Amino acid sequence: DAKTTQPPSMDCAEGRAANLPCNHSTISGNEYVYWYRQIHSQGPQYIIHGLKNNETNEMASLIITEDRKSSTLILPHATLRDTAVYYCIVRAFTGTASKLTFGTGTRLQVTL
Amino acid sequence: DGGITQSPKYLFRKEGQNVTLSCEQNLNHDAMYWYRQDPGQGLRLIYYSQIVNDFQKGDIAEGYSVSREKKESFPLTVTSAQKNPTAFYLCASRMGASGSLGEQFFGPGTRLTVL
Numbered sequence: 001d002a003k004t005t006q007p008p009s010m011d012c013a014e015g016r017a018a019n020l021p022c023n024h025s026t027i028s029g030n031e032y033v034y035w036y037r038q039i040h041s042q043g044p045q046y047i048i049h050g051l052k053n054n055e056t057n058e059m060a061s062l063i064i065t066e067d068r069k070s071s072t073l074i075l076p077h078a079t080l081r082d083t084a085v086y087y088c089i090v091r092a093f094t095g096t097a098s099k100l101t102f103g104t105g106t107r108l109q110v111t112l
Numbered sequence: 113d114g115g116i117t118q119s120p121k122y123l124f125r126k127e128g129q130n131v132t133l134s135c136e137q138n139l140n141h142d143a144m145y146w147y148r149q150d151p152g153q154g155l156r157l158i159y160y161s162q163i164v165n166d167f168q169k170g171d172i173a174e175g176y177s178v179s180r181e182k183k184e185s186f187p188l189t190v191t192s193a194q195k196n197p198t199a200f201y202l203c204a205s206r207m208g209a210s211g212s213l214g215e216q217f218f219g220p221g222t223r224l225t226v227l
Contacts, residue, residue: 034215043116043202043218044155087154100216101171102147102154 004088009107012082018075020106022088025069032091033064034100035073037084044087044102047073078110115139116219118203123224125197132189133222135203144186145204145216148172155202161186190224197226 005023012018024033034049048055048062050071055062061074075082087105116137125131135144143162147155147170157170161180175194180186186205190197200223204216 041200041221041223043204043221044216045218046215049215100155101157104152104154 004090004103006086006088006103006106008104009109011109011111012075012078014079014110014112015077018078018082018108018110020073020075020086020088020108021070022073023070024088024090027068027090033062033068033071034089034091035060035062036087036089036100036102037082038087038105039081039084047086078108080110080112082108083110084108116203116205116217118201118219118222121220121222123222125224125226127226128192130189130191131197131224132187133201133203133224135186135188135219137184137186137205137217137219139205139207139217140183141205141207141217142183143206144180145206146170146176146178146186146188147202147204149200149202149221158188158201197224199224 032049032051035047036044037047038044048057048060050062050064064071085105085107087102089100091100118135145160146158148158149155156172158172158176159167159170159178161167164180164183167178167180175191177189200221202221203219206216
């Protein structure tokens with residue numbers, strides 16, 4: 001699976017959009033970009049995933065660059081409850097292995 | 113309610129003892145996973161199972177064992193051979209057989225402390 005690079009930490013004011021970047025310059029054509037988040041001492045929570053096109057769901061939007069070497073997770077109106085570690089993961093659609101490789105993620109702190 | 117349960121939330125054991133962590137899901141998911149997380153680190157995969165009676169080693173399987181006798185259950189045994197067993201252990205499950213995509217759903221975790 002391709003390696004990802006994320007900033008270790010970010011701050012965001014409550015009510016503002018949080019834009020979390022992720023670099024995956026070695027991504028392959030069959031690899032998807034996944035985002036999870038982990039609130040302190042809880043299990044990770046799935047947020048969104050995509051291949052080429054931008055994706056949006058009730059939690060967030062995922063913007064993937066045209067060359068697919070980077071992506072941005074957008075939380076449109078961050079709240080204090082969005083404070084968590086956010087993991088960007090790339091994973092291939094494969095018939096033999098379906099594991100996710102988690103890096104150290106970005107610690108997002110939402111403040112008043 | 114459907115979900116994944118792990119019990120207990122906190123577990124203490126003496127060094128040299130084997131200990132089994134439970135993971136149960138009623139989501140009818142095919143695949144199940146065990147991860148380990150150390151302070152300030154990401155998750156590392158220990159074992160995973162895509163169907164009943166079958167499982168594969170992850171990245172850090174040494175000192176651990178698993179079984180998958182039932183679809184809904186995937187217990188993890190931390191043996192005395194595991195050099196640094198104190199950690200936060202997370203179980204996850206995913207819908208779909210091998211090759212299919214789908215997000216993983218995680219349990220609340222068990223924090224194991226070996227004294």
